Amino acid sequence: MKKSIYIAILTVCTLFIGTAQQTPATEQKEAISIEGATAHLGNGEVIENALIMFEGGKLTFVGSAMTKIARKGKIIKGQGKHVYPGIIAPSKALGLTEVNAVRASNDQDEIGEMIPHVRSLIAYNAESQVVESMRPNGVLLGQITPQGGRISGTSSIVQFDAWNWEDAAIKVDDGIHMNWPNSFRRGRWWMGEPRGFQPNKEYTTQLDKIQSFLANAAA
Incomplete structure (x- = not known):
């Protein structure tokens, strides 16, 4: 009986953990330096054996780990790891x-x-x-x-x-x-129109509505 109760409690706790909301991070209080990782800068440039430092939630240095610069705060060894910018x-x-x-x-x-x-x-x-x-x-x-x-x-x-x-x-x-109007649109087969693309007969009318709206807004 006790074993069944323990299993039930463990199951409930696991469910709560699995569905728990992510907690936003607190403000960064200590500088961090990541040394030795491969840095992908997002513009096609890749820095092997890189040094990345950030403080106060902002990047303060990204470059080669061979650069003679004082490391700040907590140092994380990143050899064999890859660091990418946020998407x-x-x-x-x-x-x-x-x-x-x-x-x-x-x-x-x-x-x-x-x-x-x-x-x-x-x-x-x-x-x-x-x-x-x-x-x-x-x-x-x-x-x-x-x-x-x-x-x-x-x-x-x-x-x-x-x-x-x-x-x-x-x-x-x-x-x-x-959402700019399309000059062509797919045929609405459920209304008896041919399948595939065909000219949008309402294209000119749709453009006129946009031009009229913008003209009234400017006035």
């Missing part, structure tokens, strides 16, 4: 949608066709499990972008290590996004 995910709805099939968890597409005033940032969910799955895979920042409509709204740049959207914001309202 940035552009034009994504991360944190705006949890489950596509559940409307209550879907904030990526607002009502309306011309809605440049819609701000994705205030709908961003920093506790999204989708967002949490990004960080362990090296994706540290994203451009959270509204979807749908002709002019979808305003995006913002966020970092994925935060408690809320205020803490996550790196660059607020970085751009307005437009």
Whole structure:
């Protein structure tokens, strides 16, 4: 009996650990130097036997470990390891949608066709499990972008290590996004149209709507 109780408790604890929310890191209090690793700079340049130092959450040095420079803080030996910069995910709805099939968890597409005033940032969910799955895979920042409509709204740049959207914001309202009309579209076979691509008969009308909207906005 006791054995069964212990197994049940262990199972529950394991479930809690497995589903626990990731905790944002605290502010860096000690400088760190990574020495001997292979550094991939993201621009195609690779530094063998590199020295990487960061302090206060910011990189202070990236170069060869042969450089005569004082190491700061905690020294981590990185021989045989590879260090990559964090990946940035552009034009994504991360944190705006949890489950596509559940409307209550879907904030990526607002009502309306011309809605440049819609701000994705205030709908961003920093506790999204989708967002949490990004960080362990090296994706540290994203451009959270509204979807749908002709002019979808305003995006913002966020970092994925935060408690809320205020803490996550790196660059607020970085751009307005437009879905440009396609001059060709696929045939809607369910409406009796031929399959494959064909000219979009509404293309000119769609362009006129955009031009009219921008002209009124400028006025």
